[in-house]
Amino acid sequence: MKKMILVTGGTGYIGSHTSVELINEGFEVLIADNLSNSDISVLDGIEKITGTRPLFEKTDLSDAIQTQKLFEKYPGISAIIHFAAYKAVGESVSIPLKYYYNNLNSLMLLLKNMEEKGIQNLVFSSSCTVYGEPDTLPVTESSAIKPASSPYGNTKQVCEEILRDTSAANDNLKIISLRYFNPIGAHPSALIGELPLGIPNNLVPFITQTAIGLREELKVFGVDYNTPDGSAIRDYINVVDLSKAHVTAIKRLLENKNRKKLETFNLGTGNGFSVLEVIKAFEKASGEKLKYKIVGRREGDVEKVYADTQLANTELGWKAGTGLEETLLSAWKWEKQLRKNKNQAK
Ligand code: UD1
Secondary structure: OOOOEEEEEEOOHHHHHHHHHHHHHHOOOEEEOOOOOOOHHHHHHHHHHOOOOOOOEEOOOOOHHHHHHHHHOOOOOEEEOOOOOOOOOHHHHHHHHHHHHHHHHHHHHHHHHHHHHOEEEEEEEEEEEOOOOOOOOOOOOOOOOOOOHHHHHHHHHHHHHHHHHHHHOOOOOEEEEEEEEEEEEEEEEEEOOOOOOOOOOOOHHHHHHHHHOOOOOOOEOOOOOOOOOOOOEEOOOOHHHHHHHHHHHHHHHHOOOOOOEEEEEEEEOOOOHHHHHHHHHHOOOOOOOOEEEEOOOOOOOOOEOEEEEEHOOOOOOOOOOHHHHHHHHHHHHHHHHHHHHHHHOO
């Protein structure tokens, strides 16, 4: 019997790639998503890659009745990976309640239903945003949690606190919280990838959209940081590598290999690249010249952050393997495929 994994937000960017890896590893995937920031056609991509169409329920997980119905319909869930959340930093500043309501309620309702149904295993999608501007680099899992610079970031911090307290009070729950650095790239098949709605906030979708001609030019937000070339440094992690870490985490929980009731791992490469280095790597990988302009810093950005990956490497047994250029090339392939599909649909 295949073990059923509930993937909330499974039609989203990281959720869809993780669903592929779970299916490839022999799990049955049940996706619950409200499609607020994703498209149902993602299921076709997952099916084309794996030969299996995941189960799908359109569910708003911040709604108590819908969530309860989901758990009643699927009594066989073995573990949950919780991706479903709003993630636009800027929007969270202007509409904070939307973020607090959705991101906190959905986690609390999942935990409540897990307790009621005796589901023990949860993998939570957290972020390196919890470290803010770190005092020392690379950041380890025990580095200080800094005051959040946005309501979005705060929802990740509060969710981690909810997990901490719920885990302390419940001996049956096993939780792994994964703090992602900057996920980029797409599945090498170019059948799934990131689908930003409107103007992208994140660097790599903005780069690929500029290269394909959808955007006039990329704005580099600041070259006056204390870094070798002055632009800000991040740890860019390949989305397929990142997705595989979720499968590893799920297996760790299902096989009772976790050492604590609540474990936290950084998911990054351990290497920091500056914005200007990413641009150069993209140009080299794609053979395209990118139009860009240097502008002032973006509010709320940190100067540099990259992961200490030792705990994930040794304890979780996971390591990111794909290089930056290969990852950027996958993002570029996806962007070209996406535009081809859109033009055909016209
Ligand atoms: C952002 C979020 C972070 C979230 C992560 C998830 C902020 C402040 N932080 O991280 O909380 O977990 O996304 O995806 O938004 N850049 C440009 N020009 C652009 C876009 C970005 O120069 O058009 C630069 C940024 O200034 C930054 C780097 O590229 O130095 C990466 O930016 P981005 O992809 O938005 O990620 P983060 O800001 O690191």
